[in-house]
Amino acid sequence: MSGFSSLNTATTALWAAQRGLDVTGQNVANVNTEGYSRQRVDLQAMGGTAVPAIHSVSNGSDGGVAVTGVRRVRDAFLEARGQLETANTARLTAENAALGQVEENFREPGDSGIQSMLTDVWAGFSDLANNPLKLAPRSQVMERLDTLADGLHTTRAALDQQWDQTRDSLSVLAADVNSTAGTIAELNASIRQASLSGLPVNELSDRRDTLVMQLAQSVGATAVPRADGVVDVTIGGTTLVSGGTATRVRLAGADNPDGVGTDAPRLVTDPGNTTLRPGGTAAGQLTALTTIVPGYRTQLDAFARTLAGSLNAAHGAGYDSTGAQGGPLFDDGSGTDPVDLTAVTAANLTLRVTDPAHIAAAATSPTATGGVASADGRNADALFRLAWTPPAPTPSTASSW
Numbered sequence: 144m145s146g147f148s149s150l151n152t153a154t155t156a157l158w159a160a161q162r163g164l165d166v167t168g169q170n171v172a173n174v175n176t177e178g179y180s181r182q183r184v185d186l187q188a189m190g191g192t193a194v195p196a197i198h199s200v201s202n203g204s205d206g207g208v209a210v211t212g213v214r215r216v217r218d219a220f221l222e223a224r225g226q227l228e229t230a231n232t233a234r235l236t237a238e239n240a241a242l243g244q245v246e247e248n249f250r251e252p253g254d255s256g257i258q259s260m261l262t263d264v265w266a267g268f269s270d271l272a273n274n275p276l277k278l279a280p281r282s283q284v285m286e287r288l289d290t291l292a293d294g295l296h297t298t299r300a301a302l303d304q305q306w307d308q309t310r311d312s313l314s315v316l317a318a319d320v321n322s323t324a325g326t327i328a329e330l331n332a333s334i335r336q337a338s339l340s341g342l343p344v345n346e347l348s349d350r351r352d353t354l355v356m357q358l359a360q361s362v363g364a365t366a367v368p369r370a371d372g373v374v375d376v377t378i379g380g381t382t383l384v385s386g387g388t389a390t391r392v393r394l395a396g397a398d399n400p401d402g403v404g405t406d407a408p409r410l411v412t413d414p415g416n417t418t419l420r421p422g423g424t425a426a427g428q429l430t431a432l433t434t435i436v437p438g439y440r441t442q443l444d445a446f447a448r449t450l451a452g453s454l455n456a457a458h459g460a461g462y463d464s465t466g467a468q469g470g471p472l473f474d475d476g477s478g479t480d481p482v483d484l485t486a487v488t489a490a491n492l493t494l495r496v497t498d499p500a501h502i503a504a505a506a507t508s509p510t511a512t513g514g515v516a517s518a519d520g521r522n523a524d525a526l527f528r529l530a531w532t533p534p535a536p537t538p539s540t541a542s543s544w
Contacts, residue, residue: 155189155209156208162210166183180352181215182213183216185210188206222366226364226366230363232360233423233427234424236424237423245302257291264287265530267280271284271504271523272523275520278500288454292493292494295489295490295492299444299489302439306432306440313410319361320383324383324389324391332386352366352374358383361425362423365377378419381420390412392410408429444489447489448488450492451471451482455473458472460503460522461504461522463500463503464504465500469501469522472495473494473495482495504522505519506519
């Protein structure tokens with residue numbers, strides 16, 4: 144090996160080491176940078192002359208070292224797994240938040256919950272059974288029944304508000320997805336051009352992959368890499384970003400919870416209206432819009448109908464202080480006769496009785512007591528006993544009143 148060859152080998156080694164120090168400094172400087180991928184220098188030994196001539200020969204050991212590139216240290220399998228698990232975590236988090244808000248809407252357990260209001264109603268009927276001729280317990284029963292109806296109204300309104308807020312949040316999320324997908328498409332185009340020009344693209348790739356992970360969290364997106372360095376982004380098998388082109392998404396479907404059964408909210412492509420199968424936060428919010436909130440809303444309405452039917456039936460078996468047979472306690476606010484239980488919901492449940500004297504506390508007809516209101520209080524006691532064995536009315540059948 145000649146002296147000049149030794150100097151050349153030492154020079155290439157120094158340059159390679161300098162490049163390694165530069166990359167190490169870049170790694171240290173970005174240790175707290177979100178989305179930054181650690182980089183490493185790829186080295187390759189430089190051999191002798193590939194095609195030796197008659198007067199140009201080489202022993203093959205004097206080439207030195209060359210830097211062939213700077214590579215990001217990433218694991219494609221772990222990256223794909225990370226996108227999947229990020230989407231699952233975001234979906235479960237959104238569903239958990241929806242269920243937590245439903246729990247707050249019902250205010251259970253607590254002094255302002257429906258169970259507490261029901262307990263007050265049953266206690267009021269118990270007091271009335273012991274003092275059927277006094278005005279105070281009658282007024283108390285009416286007040287507590289009205290409070291119970293207001294409590295159901297409040298809970299139903301809170302569920303409706305939660306549904307509206309969730310839909311608005313999902314609409315905002317769709318707009319964010321469009322913005323992010325557009326940026327990914329732009330970065331894909333820049334990465335392709337830089338790669339063709341031989342320029343480094345590591346930082347551009349880091350920015351793009353960070354945005355892809357954000358889409359994984361938002362809508363369960365996954366990335367499919369291409370040979371030219373760009374990635375295609377898909378949502379449930381539907382392409383969202385293809386190279387430098389992005390497809391927009393929008394929120395379609397009902398804009399109120401009453402329309403969920405016929406036109407459920409969903410994310411679709413725009414244009415095309417292809418229904419997407421998202422994951423991540425979007426999937427959790429769609430579950431809240433189509434299953435969680437409507438499910439509790441339906442159960443609350445069914446409870447209101449059952450409550451109205453049970454109390455109306457038991458109240459109709461007694462007589463009030465004027466000697467008249469008891470009428471329905473609750474209706475849907477329309478005041479029509481007969482009361483249509485199918486129209487009763489937690490939103491419109493209305494106390495129909497407006498006069499405490501019309502509370503049917505007695506079980507004995509005034510004809511059996513010479514026209515004088517009975518003081519037995521047995522019907523009020525029967526209403527109180529609904530707390531133990533409530534009857535099961537058929538909501539599809541109109542009340543007999």
